[in-house]
Amino acid sequence: MAILTKQQAQDILKKVLSYSKSDSCEISLRGSDGGNIRYARNAVSTAGQISTMSLAVSATYGKKTGSASINEFDDASLEKVVKRAEELAMLAPENPEFMPLLGPQEFPVSPTFNSKTAAITPDTRAEMVGQSLKVIKDGKLEGAGFLENSTSFNAIMNSKGLFAYNTDTDVSFSVTVRNQEGTGSGYVSQSFNNLDKMDTLALSKIAASKANGSAAAKAIEPGKYTVILEPLAASDIIENMFRGFDARSADEGRSFMSKKGGGTRLGEQLFSENVNIYSDPMNPDLPSATWNGDGQLLKKTKWVENGVVKNLAYSRYWADQKGVEPVPFGRSFVMEGGTQSLEELIKGTEKGILVTRFWYIRSVDPQTLLLTGLTRDGTFYIENGEIKFPVKNFRFNESPVIMLNNVEALGKPVRSGNVIIPPMKIRDFTFTSLSDAV
Amino acid sequence: MKRKDFLYLTGMGMGTLMLPNLSAFGNPIDPLQALDGVDVRLKKQLADVALNAAKSKGATYADVRIGRYLNQFVATREKRVQGVANTESYGIGVRVIANGCWGFAATNSMSTDAIAKAAEQAVAVAKANSKIQGEPVQLAPQKGFGEVSWKAPIEINTFEVPIKEKVDLLLKVNDVALQNGATYVNSVMFAVNEQKYFASTDGSYIDQDIHRIYPTFGVTKIDKASGKFQTRSSLSSPMGMGYEYLNASPEDKVQGVITRYKNRYDMLEDVKFAAQNATEKVTAKSVEPGKYDLVLDPSHLWLTIHESVGHPTELDRVLGYEANYAGTSFLTLDKWKSKKFKFGSDKVNIVADKTQKGSLGAVGYDDEGVKCGKWDIIKDGVLVNYQAIRDQAHIIGLDASQGCCYSQGWDDVQFQRMPNISLQPGKEKLSVDDMIKNVEKGIYIVGNGSFSIDQQRYNFQFGGQLFYEIKNGKIVGMLNDVAYQANTQEFWNSCTAVCDESDYRLGGSFNDGKGQPSQSSAVSHGSSTTRFNGVNVINTARKI
Numbered sequence: 001m002a003i004l005t006k007q008q009a010q011d012i013l014k015k016v017l018s019y020s021k022s023d024s025c026e027i028s029l030r031g032s033d034g035g036n037i038r039y040a041r042n043a044v045s046t047a048g049q050i051s052t053m054s055l056a057v058s059a060t061y062g063k064k065t066g067s068a069s070i071n072e073f074d075d076a077s078l079e080k081v082v083k084r085a086e087e088l089a090m091l092a093p094e095n096p097e098f099m100p101l102l103g104p105q106e107f108p109v110s111p112t113f114n115s116k117t118a119a120i121t122p123d124t125r126a127e128m129v130g131q132s133l134k135v136i137k138d139g140k141l142e143g144a145g146f147l148e149n150s151t152s153f154n155a156i157m158n159s160k161g162l163f164a165y166n167t168d169t170d171v172s173f174s175v176t177v178r179n180q181e182g183t184g185s186g187y188v189s190q191s192f193n194n195l196d197k198m199d200t201l202a203l204s205k206i207a208a209s210k211a212n213g214s215a216a217a218k219a220i221e222p223g224k225y226t227v228i229l230e231p232l233a234a235s236d237i238i239e240n241m242f243r244g245f246d247a248r249s250a251d252e253g254r255s256f257m258s259k260k261g262g263g264t265r266l267g268e269q270l271f272s273e274n275v276n277i278y279s280d281p282m283n284p285d286l287p288s289a290t291w292n293g294d295g296q297l298l299k300k301t302k303w304v305e306n307g308v309v310k311n312l313a314y315s316r317y318w319a320d321q322k323g324v325e326p327v328p329f330g331r332s333f334v335m336e337g338g339t340q341s342l343e344e345l346i347k348g349t350e351k352g353i354l355v356t357r358f359w360y361i362r363s364v365d366p367q368t369l370l371l372t373g374l375t376r377d378g379t380f381y382i383e384n385g386e387i388k389f390p391v392k393n394f395r396f397n398e399s400p401v402i403m404l405n406n407v408e409a410l411g412k413p414v415r416s417g418n419v420i421i422p423p424m425k426i427r428d429f430t431f432t433s434l435s436d437a438v
Numbered sequence: 439m440k441r442k443d444f445l446y447l448t449g450m451g452m453g454t455l456m457l458p459n460l461s462a463f464g465n466p467i468d469p470l471q472a473l474d475g476v477d478v479r480l481k482k483q484l485a486d487v488a489l490n491a492a493k494s495k496g497a498t499y500a501d502v503r504i505g506r507y508l509n510q511f512v513a514t515r516e517k518r519v520q521g522v523a524n525t526e527s528y529g530i531g532v533r534v535i536a537n538g539c540w541g542f543a544a545t546n547s548m549s550t551d552a553i554a555k556a557a558e559q560a561v562a563v564a565k566a567n568s569k570i571q572g573e574p575v576q577l578a579p580q581k582g583f584g585e586v587s588w589k590a591p592i593e594i595n596t597f598e599v600p601i602k603e604k605v606d607l608l609l610k611v612n613d614v615a616l617q618n619g620a621t622y623v624n625s626v627m628f629a630v631n632e633q634k635y636f637a638s639t640d641g642s643y644i645d646q647d648i649h650r651i652y653p654t655f656g657v658t659k660i661d662k663a664s665g666k667f668q669t670r671s672s673l674s675s676p677m678g679m680g681y682e683y684l685n686a687s688p689e690d691k692v693q694g695v696i697t698r699y700k701n702r703y704d705m706l707e708d709v710k711f712a713a714q715n716a717t718e719k720v721t722a723k724s725v726e727p728g729k730y731d732l733v734l735d736p737s738h739l740w741l742t743i744h745e746s747v748g749h750p751t752e753l754d755r756v757l758g759y760e761a762n763y764a765g766t767s768f769l770t771l772d773k774w775k776s777k778k779f780k781f782g783s784d785k786v787n788i789v790a791d792k793t794q795k796g797s798l799g800a801v802g803y804d805d806e807g808v809k810c811g812k813w814d815i816i817k818d819g820v821l822v823n824y825q826a827i828r829d830q831a832h833i834i835g836l837d838a839s840q841g842c843c844y845s846q847g848w849d850d851v852q853f854q855r856m857p858n859i860s861l862q863p864g865k866e867k868l869s870v871d872d873m874i875k876n877v878e879k880g881i882y883i884v885g886n887g888s889f890s891i892d893q894q895r896y897n898f899q900f901g902g903q904l905f906y907e908i909k910n911g912k913i914v915g916m917l918n919d920v921a922y923q924a925n926t927q928e929f930w931n932s933c934t935a936v937c938d939e940s941d942y943r944l945g946g947s948f949n950d951g952k953g954q955p956s957q958s959s960a961v962s963h964g965s966s967t968t969r970f971n972g973v974n975v976i977n978t979a980r981k982i
Contacts, residue, residue, distance in 0.1 A: 035563070038954050040759040043572035046851045048542035049559050052529070069525065071546045093519050093605065122566040130570040144761035146954040174954075176762040182770075187762075252622060253660040253667060256982060260665030359765075362890045364901060364921060367667060368980040372899050372921070374892045395890070395897055395923065401982045432976060433923050435897035436768070 002031040002051040003118075003153055006165040012055070012073065013157035019082040022059035022089060024101050025159040028293065029055045034150030037125045042133060042143055049122065059085040063098040066091070099316045102295040104161040110287045112168030117195040118151040120171065125149065128200045132175055135204040141211055145175030147200070156295060166289040169193050173200055176377065177207040178438070179215050184390070185438050186210025187357060187377035189232060191417060193287060210356060210378040217390040217438075220381065222431040226352035226408065228345050228382065229424050231416040233375075234335075236358040239419060240371055241400040242277075242333055245303055247312035247322070256369040256401055257312060264312060271307040271404040278302045279330025285415050288331040296328040303330065307404075337410035337422025345411050345425050347385040352425070354380040354387060358396070369399045374435055393438075394431035403429065475633045476506060476528075478645050482585070485637035487550045488532045491557035493639065497534035497564070499577060500557065501638035501806060504530045505848035508631040510597060514608040515624045516616065522601055529848040532557045536564035538574025544849040578831035578839045580808055582641020588802025589647045591795060592680030596629035596651050599681045607684070608655075611709045615657050618713035621667075625655035625709075628676070628948065630960075634805075634848075642807040650798055650960055651683050652676035652948045653705055659716035668719035668918075670712040670903055673737050673885050674703045676948035676960060678798045692941070694870060695906055695913050696884055698737055700943050701796060715904060722916040725905070727977045731880035732922060732970045733873055738902050739861070740945025740963035741886040746926040747781075747788055748859040748963065750895035751815050753824040757833065759854075763954050765893025768926070769821055774834070779821045782930030787862040788816035790825055792841055797858045797962035798946045805852040808841035815859060819931070827854045846957040853953055860944075860964035864936035870967045873935055880908035881920060881975065886945070888921065899923045901978070919979040929970060937966035 004012070009029055016027050031053030038046045056069035059082065066088025070081040129147055136143035153167040174189035186207040192198050229237070250257035250264035257265050280300040281288040290298050294316065302310045311327055319326035346354060356378035364370040375393045382388065403426050411423035485502040492500035506528045513520040529546035530553055541564025543556040608625040615623035630650040637643045654672040661667070673696075677683050686702035696711060734742065750767040754760055773779035792799055792810035803809055806828055814822050828839040845852035874882060885903025892898075905917040924932075946962035 036955060037567060038762075040761060041572075041757065044539060044567040044570060045759055046540055046542065046853060047563050047567050048544065048851050049563055050544045050849050052544075052546050052849060054546075067523070071528065092522070095520075096518055097520070122563045126566045126570055129567075133570055142758065142761075144758055146762055148955060174762055178758075178761060178766075182766075253662070253665070254622065254658050258665065258667075262662065359893055360890045362888050364888045364899075364978045365919075365980065366669075368982045370978055370980050372888065372890045374890070374897065376893055393892065393897075395892075395899060397899075397976070397978065399980055399982055402980065433897060433899075433974075435892040436925070437765070437892035437894035437896050 002033045002053045003151055003167065004031060009153065009155035009165055010163060013155060013163070016055065016057065016078050016082060017157060017159060019079045020059065020159060022061055022086050024060045026058040026101060026156065027055065027158070028156045030152065030154045032150050032152035034148065035120070035122060035125060036146065036148040037129045038146050039129055039133065040144035042137055044129070055081065057081050057085040059089045060098065061089050063094040063096065064089050064092045065095055065098060097317045099320065101158045101160045102162050105291070105295060105297055107164050107290045107297060108282065110166070110281050110290050111284060112166060112193055112287045112289065114169045114194045117149060117169035117171050117193060120149045120195065131201040132204040135201060135208055136177055139208045141177050141179055141208055143175055143177045143204070145173065147173045154289065156293065158295065162295045164291045164295060168289070171195050171198050173198055173203060175204050175207050177204065177211040179211050183438055184211045184213070184215030185377045186214060189417065214378045214390040217379070217392045219392045219434055222394055222433050224428045224430055226349060226425065226427045227429040228342070228349060228352055228354045229426065230342060230356050231414050231421050231423050232357045233355040234424050235416040235419045235421045236361060237371065237400050237403065238335065238421060240361060241369060244369060245312050247314045248318045250312060251322070254366070256367065257309070266309050266312050268309055269307050270309050270401065271304060272407040273307045274407055274410055275304050275307045275404050276336040277304040277333060279333045281332050283332050283334060283420065286332040286418070286420055292328050294328070296326065298328055298331060301327065301330050334420040335413060335422060337413045340409065340411040342411055342423045345409055345423055346382055346387065348409070349382050349385060349425065352382040353391065354382055364397065369401050370397060371399065372397045374437070393435040395433045395435060396430060397432045398430045475647065476504070478635070481635040481645070482637065482643055484530065484548065484550070484553055485635065485643065487553045488530065488557045489637060489639055491554035492532060492534045492561055495558050495561040497536045497561050499535040499639055501533050501636065502530060503805060503845065503848055503852070504635040506633040507847055508597060510629040512601065512604045512608060512627045513624070514605070514612055516612055516622065517609065519605055527847060530556065531845070531848045531851065532560045533851060534560045534564055535575050536561045537568035539564045539568040539571045540575055541567065542851040575829050576832050578828045578837065580640050580828060580839065582638070583644060583807070583809070584641065585643045587645040590649045590678060590800065592649045592682065594681035596649065596681045597631055607705065611655055611705050614706055615709045615713045618710050619659065619717045620657045620713040621660040622658040623655060623709070628652040636803065636805065636807050638807050640807060644803045644807060646802055648801060649680055650676060650678055650948070651680065653684060653703065655709055655712070657709065657712045657716045659720055661720045666720055668716050670716040670719065671885060672705070672712065673698055673708055673903070674705065675737070675945045676798055677796055677944070677946070678800050678962070679796050695882070696904060698735060698884065698943070718916050719918060722918040724979050725917045725920045725975060725977050727975055729972045730975045731877045732973045733877060733880055733882040733908065734968050734970065735882070735884040736943040736965045736967065737885050737945055738883045739965045739968055741889055742900055743859060743861055743963040743965060744947055744961070745889060745891045746895055746898055746929065747816065748856045748961070750926065751824050752854060752856060753826045753830050753834065754854040756824060757830065760952065764952050768894045768896050774821050774824065777820065780819050780931060781816050781821045781927060782819040783933045784819050785864065785933050785936050786816055786819045786930050788859060789813065789862060790815050790840070790857040790859055792857045794858050794962065797944060798960035799858040799962055804841040804843040805845050806839070806843040808839045808843065810841040813840060825854065825857055830854065844959050846959060850955065850957050855952065855959045856950065856961045858962045858964070861936065861968065863939035863942045863966040866938065868935060868937045870937055870941060873937060873967060873969055874908055874913065875911040877908045877969070878910055881917060882906040882908055882913060896925055897923070898926065919977045920975060921978050922973050922975050924973055929973065932970045932972055933968060934971050935969040937968070939966065941966040
């Protein structure tokens with residue numbers, strides 16, 4: 001029951017809308033079916049199968065809005081949830097930021113659904129985890145990992161005739177492999193909407209190789225180093241910057257995108273010339289719905305072009321205030337790169353540090369977007385184009401804005417979590433202390 | 439509130455947050471609503487359906503959690519209400535052991551057929567996974583308690599306070615901030631009510647009612663000329679209390695260079711100081727990096743305790759169950775077995791306590807039916823114990839669980855979560871003023887800020903809200919750009935003094951994340967003001 005077809009979703013939404021008496025009404029319906037296996041110490045620790053569906057109604061009189069939700073779907077419950085939202089709306093204070101609802105829109109269908117992924121069973125998951133465990137046990141290593149799949153649908157309808165529906169699938173896998181002595185650790189993580197792309201065996205081999213390769217790391221002095229960030233490490237840091245592409249906080253003077261003396265840095269050369277970032281829900285390697293919860297169309301949007309800030313996100317309210325067109329916040333961010341492989345980037349490096357991933361990244365200063373965090377699961381010293389030895393983990397204090405002004409080279413972009421990003425070579429990256437953690 | 443639910447609710451439209459299933463404005467209680475909870479007789483019947491179905495399919499153990507989780511969220515900025523969200527989630531989760539392996543299934547469909555099917559699915563999951571399982575699950579014995587109940591000792595149910603009262607308070611808070619020089623202000627009130635029912639094949643039927651509240655704000659001051667901005671957050675703490683938390687009397691206030699709060703909170707007073715502090719911070723001196731003696735207020739120290747003591751003493755981390763996400767721990771079993779691992783100085787006594795009144799972690803029974811208690815974690819500086827649940831107890835030689843099992847909802851499987859972990863006050867009389875008097879070169883830090891720690895909990899870096907420079911026993915002014923970096927063991931061994939119990943206060947985390955899929959839990963950490971000598975302080979100022 002949790003995954004409704006477009007027609008089934010539309011039928012329920014129409015029925016709910018027929019109960020509405022308010023000036024305007026928005027309804028949202030979503031459901032998901034999924035399961036997971038978590039394993040550690042080379043055995044399954046927890047596993048589950050979860051199915052949910054819920055409906056939310058938002059009713060508005062003038063600028064007074066009330067909302068209610070329910071997870072029961074008989075007619076009486078559906079009628080009750082509309083009535084409750086309307087009662088609340090009549091009692092609510094006016095929201096000066098309320099924007100009139102959008103009318104009907106055409107939304108292209110993004111390739112977010114994959115039938116093979118949707119057909120995953122507990123046995124499929126057990127088999128995929130079994131392959132990972134075999135690599136780990138054969139290597140006399142210790143593994144902990146997580147495999148999760150879900151199929152979900154989302155639909156919205158409003159009283160101005162807007163309707164949107166999307167269904168998607170996702171399968172995610174990550175594993176940490178450690179040696180028996182606890183002196184080496186490796187990690188991989190991947191997400192796809194297509195099960196065929198997920199190879200838990202091959203991924204586990206990479207993590208196992210990193211676990212062995214990172215054992216007995218040497219301590220080297222913290223300081224400024226040229227770093228090569230694997231795509232995972234790069235995405236860990238750069239993702240923290242995307243949410244700063246917000247016009248309102250920039251206009252208000254409380255963002256790294258704020259300009260001294262007022263206004264935003266839109267149009268400024270804020271990064272190196274080789275930095276290009278866009279979002280595109282239709283990207284086949286990272287598809288996402290082509291509409292947001294507001295009912296706005298999401299399309300390919302350039303955020304940074306040749307280092308220049310090309311767009312900031314404007315909510316419908318803020319765009320109205322500023323007299324510009326709304327720019328919905330992007331999904332499926334892509335940072336462009338070059339053609340070099342990670343190995344080629346390493347080969348072209350005289351002295352540097354290779355970083356597998358970062359961990360526990362937190363904002364230190366929102367004004368400069370200074371972040372702190374640590375390297376984890378495989379950090380290596382590079383000399384004369386070769387990996388020489390593993391090094392102990394570092395704490396860094398660095399701003400992605402400074403980092404993207406120090407770009408030496410960008411490799412070939414790949415999907416890492418929910419972004420597509422290249423491995424990157426960055427000069428003068430600031431490590432501030434050493435960590436004993438493995 | 440779960441993060442994914444919050445994103446869902448706030449994603450629907452600008453300012454139109456979802457308000458499910460609860461009366462919000464005006465009338466405080468809607469008789470149709472969930473405040474009275476589901477009839478306990480019905481819950482027992484439904485639980486028995488699941489337990490029987492699981493057993494009939496071959497489960498050797500089963501437990502059932504029927505939960506109704508209510509969340510309320512009121513958000514404002516400056517002169518307007520951004521949103522009010524009430525969420526309700528009701529459903530059932532069934533956990534089983536079959537073929538020696540765990541399985542779990544959950545559904546929001548509460549018919550007896552759907553519940554029986556969920557129990558069967560849980561058994562099917564366990565059996566599928568038993569093919570790749572190593573050792574069978576070993577559960578510490580737990581007697582059944584029969585039909586029992588526990589209620590948080592609140593005075594005022596936050597959900598019964600009209601939304602209007604909360605909106606009025608928050609808008610007044612914002613007004614005070616703006617009157618006192620703030621450029622922007624956001625204020626928020628969160629409330630949680632967990633109505634949860636647990637039943638197991640051990641013969642327990644446990645009905646519990648848990649409440650949490652978190653009023654908080656953030657003030658921003660922008661200096662247009664320089665383009666610089668500074669923020670100051672609320673010094674409140676999330677609490678396991680009702681709306682009475684907001685009724686502060688003079689004895690709940692700790693006076694000093696800045697007023698801090700004990701068991702109750704004065705939001706209007708704090709925001710006035712916050713606006714003034716944010717303005718002061720714009721022109722405060724940038725810190726000279728180096729070694730300083732730190733005097734840490736409980737409103738700050740709770741987070742350092744949470745990250746550097748709470749997490750590394752979680753037994754699941756020690757054993758490797760969290761290796762793929764939160765990480766492992768430097769507090770390995772050999773250190774505990776030695777009985778002489780000096781985690782900290784002799785002044786450091788840290789207890790785990792699931793019974794502390796008003797704390798976020800207080801419950802009668804945990805989410806696998808274990809009665810809750812209190813125990814030592816660090817005694818006179820030595821590591822003496824961990825935090826365990828039923829399937830781990832045997833690993834550290836315990837014949838019973840310590841009651842640390844928790845799940846954020848009916849649709850997530852329960853696992854080991856942190857109990858309240860608190861630093862015990864000093865035994866000798868010592869006030870904050872007397873502590874500061876003896877510091878030659880130091881920084882007094884109030885409120886929590888930026889935080890980061892490695893995956894084995896060795897290396898950490900913390901910021902704060904307010905930093906006061908101490909010179910020759912006196913506070914001489916405010917500092918900026920301060921963060922301290924340390925190694926956990928060295929840091930706790932540099933603890934030279936802890937103020938007495940008259941200064942003891944709770945801080946806490948309203949949303950502590952752990953596990954895969956990630957779950958949130960709430961936990962308190964108490965302490966008195968504490969001194970640490972010779973800690974490395976860095977300067978965090980940069981130019982972009």
